[in-house]
Amino acid sequence: MTARSGRPLVGRVRVPGDKSISHRALILGALAVGATRISGLLEGEDVLNTAKAVQALGARVEHVGAGAWQVDGVGVAGLAEPAGRLDFGNSATGCRLVMGAVAGCPIAVTFDGDASLRKRPMRRVLDPLAQIGAHVTQVAEGGRLPITLAGARDPMPILYRTPVPSAQIKSAVLLAGLAAPGTTTVIETEASRDHTELMLAHFGADVKSEPEGAHGRKISLVGQPELVPKTIAVPADPSSAAFPMVAALLVPGSDILLADVMTNPLRTGLITTLREMGAVIVAEEVRHDGGEAMAGLRVRCSALRGVEVPPQRAPAMIDEYPILAVAAAFADGTTVMRGLQELRVKESDRLAATADMLRINGVEVEISGDDLAVRGRGRAKGGGFVATHMDHRIAMAALVLGLAADNPVRVDDAAFIATSFPGFADLMRGLGGDLE
Numbered sequence: 001m002t003a004r005s006g007r008p009l010v011g012r013v014r015v016p017g018d019k020s021i022s023h024r025a026l027i028l029g030a031l032a033v034g035a036t037r038i039s040g041l042l043e044g045e046d047v048l049n050t051a052k053a054v055q056a057l058g059a060r061v062e063h064v065g066a067g068a069w070q071v072d073g074v075g076v077a078g079l080a081e082p083a084g085r086l087d088f089g090n091s092a093t094g095c096r097l098v099m100g101a102v103a104g105c106p107i108a109v110t111f112d113g114d115a116s117l118r119k120r121p122m123r124r125v126l127d128p129l130a131q132i133g134a135h136v137t138q139v140a141e142g143g144r145l146p147i148t149l150a151g152a153r154d155p156m157p158i159l160y161r162t163p164v165p166s167a168q169i170k171s172a173v174l175l176a177g178l179a180a181p182g183t184t185t186v187i188e189t190e191a192s193r194d195h196t197e198l199m200l201a202h203f204g205a206d207v208k209s210e211p212e213g214a215h216g217r218k219i220s221l222v223g224q225p226e227l228v229p230k231t232i233a234v235p236a237d238p239s240s241a242a243f244p245m246v247a248a249l250l251v252p253g254s255d256i257l258l259a260d261v262m263t264n265p266l267r268t269g270l271i272t273t274l275r276e277m278g279a280v281i282v283a284e285e286v287r288h289d290g291g292e293a294m295a296g297l298r299v300r301c302s303a304l305r306g307v308e309v310p311p312q313r314a315p316a317m318i319d320e321y322p323i324l325a326v327a328a329a330f331a332d333g334t335t336v337m338r339g340l341q342e343l344r345v346k347e348s349d350r351l352a353a354t355a356d357m358l359r360i361n362g363v364e365v366e367i368s369g370d371d372l373a374v375r376g377r378g379r380a381k382g383g384g385f386v387a388t389h390m391d392h393r394i395a396m397a398a399l400v401l402g403l404a405a406d407n408p409v410r411v412d413d414a415a416f417i418a419t420s421f422p423g424f425a426d427l428m429r430g431l432g433g434d435l436e
Ligand code: S3P
Pocket: 019, 020, 021, 093, 165, 166, 167, 168, 169, 171, 192, 193, 318, 319, 342
């Protein structure tokens, strides 16, 4: 796919449903007894793989209309052994969260995924799940997929300190802890996205979250609850909204409205950073649903300046660094993003892939340790052919770069965009973007 600069971006759009909430709605729906109705589910490949997985584990999953799904769950610890292996495609979130749910059930399940997911570290969830009583019977070298996990017969409640700030690790432990008697506690030194906690509370679980240290949280969950099925309206995904948002900031004359974007403060690090850079992003129509806040966001083309992004902000914008780096290239002055070690273990080594994407398009960047510095010159040459490494966010960030650069930008493979943002190219074209 190729993106080139042209007209201003104008109009009102709603990006697809939030990926994190969509995975969790399916999984908690499968662990509740009765019918959970979901609207606005992200129908991207990652989430569809989770839908197939919970169905293979015994839940009834029905597609009742566009974005509308019903899950008839089997109850906490009620998952059944599937007939074959579960394939999570490109999605670590689906895989790691379902590992957590399986760990509390006396069943054996084989987890697998595509070439990108097979490279990603899984010990980070297998270690705490072993403390709960699950054990691994088969695993590829380096703690990688494919992995066969035997869930615990008598799951134990644990207290676990996450070694890296990761909502996936926290969520896997909490989902396993649902099946254990007593209180499961997770302590994180940097707060990560809290959708699992909020949705568990929405489904009637007794879950408490308290501050821990300067930036952390302590989450306690009382095990063996009866989860009550709920209606869930999935808000628009802020991590997807990030792409048209930055495109509108960069393309002269642009003025767009992004409808219903989730504004959970543990997801809005990008908006905070862009505002510090001088971006005009105005929140309109703020409302709450199912424990989550959302708002319409009006975004106008803005002159940006370079800033320092502190490491503590990383968990609240962990998926947004590739697109922030694109914004930084068009800013005036250098932007330094600190503490990016977790980017090395995403769908690709995103730290290297982001730097390469910018370099090949004439932008000066430097990686030093876990920090990325981008030298902004108010414009970018473009003209590059970008290697996306099976990574949807590298593909979309590169295409946004192309909408604002002096020369067209081409990506080698746009297919992975469908994992998180089906309809991305059509949505951008609808705003006036030149993508082909
Ligand atoms: C996610 C958590 C993040 C994020 C991913 C979705 C989630 O991963 O990168 O896209 O839904 O819990 P980590 O928790 O491993 O940082």
